[in-house]
Amino acid sequence: MGADRDRYRFHDLLRLYARGCLRAEEPAGAAEAARSALHRWLLETTVMAGRWYEPDHGAPPATWQSDVDLSTADRARQWLQGEGANWLAALRAAAAAGGHATVVEVAEALHWFSDQWIFWGHWPEVFATAARSAQALGDPLLEATQVNYHAWALLVCEGRHHDSLDRSAQALAAARRAGDLSQQGWSHKYAAWAYRLLGDPAEAARHNSEAAALFEAAGDLHGALQAMFEHDQLLVHGGRHEEAIRAVTNTLSFLDEVGDRIVPHVAGFTRMNLRTVLGGAHARLGNWDASVEHLRIAVELCRAGGNTAMESRVLVHLGNSLLAAGRDAEARDAFSRCRALGATADPNSLTEARKHLDALVGPKTDGASPSPTSGQGDHSR
Incomplete structure (x- = not known):
């Protein structure tokens, strides 16, 4: 065995x-x-575990009985990752048997959790399956929601930017049929993200502006926060680094102001992304000490949330800034920590970390600085 x-x-x-x-x-x-x-049983437990990460849910209700210890979000994450192959098989079986309501319930419970396990490899399948189930149920709001999640999965997990745009447009049409402003906002948010990564800042800004207005009208605070973050990212990508630093600082202050109105793990995850963007902006300006400071905070936030996928990305950014600052020993430590994260890390980050480590133990270079971190390792929902 x-x-x-x-x-x-x-x-x-x-x-x-x-x-x-x-x-x-x-x-x-x-x-x-x-x-x-x-x-x-697998799917019921998956729902309870995933809801630790969902707004308006958290810990399982006192009436829930199980031998599985889901007493903390970290234990829930460990169970979901350890049993991933099993609950995925159960989800496939439910879809094949026409259990569409169950499939949608499971996918909905896993929406924010998917940020914790980005490179699992099956989120596009999970959310595509849920989108088909939502369509079979004939509910345009469920359809819009699940198709939006699939747009996210295509964009982030597989880098299929154009396919993601197609899905966000389909989600927008369904959200309009449902008359739901929040899901319309998320459709525009994912479109903005895709256009930014495709190098079309004007379209990205237009869609993000639409998203921000829709989130405000819907009273969707979590969506509004992500639209603010997208705006901050666009400033960095547009080379407006000093302006980006001010904007990100304002977004962090906004997070402090709203307090527990933002789910703690979402707030922590967004703070991590914001610190990463700050690190990238300072790196572009050559402010290496400030870049390192913000990126170290981002690493600690990743570790506190158990998010090794994002930790691997931030560690590479941190290593690059340390190298540029001439702090080779600390850079080597950052790259080594990235490499040690294992299978749940970003494969591209692991590859980059290995290359840097090979270079650090090899012959000295001509002194050229590495490319600074750009803050492009974001993953907002």
């Missing part, structure tokens, strides 16, 4: 033998009933 820490897997031949015994010794109905019960 293969082992992964305290988890064990049957050898494939043993699996085949057990499957044959099951067919020979147990009635087909009994086996299917047991499988259905397992899938139901």
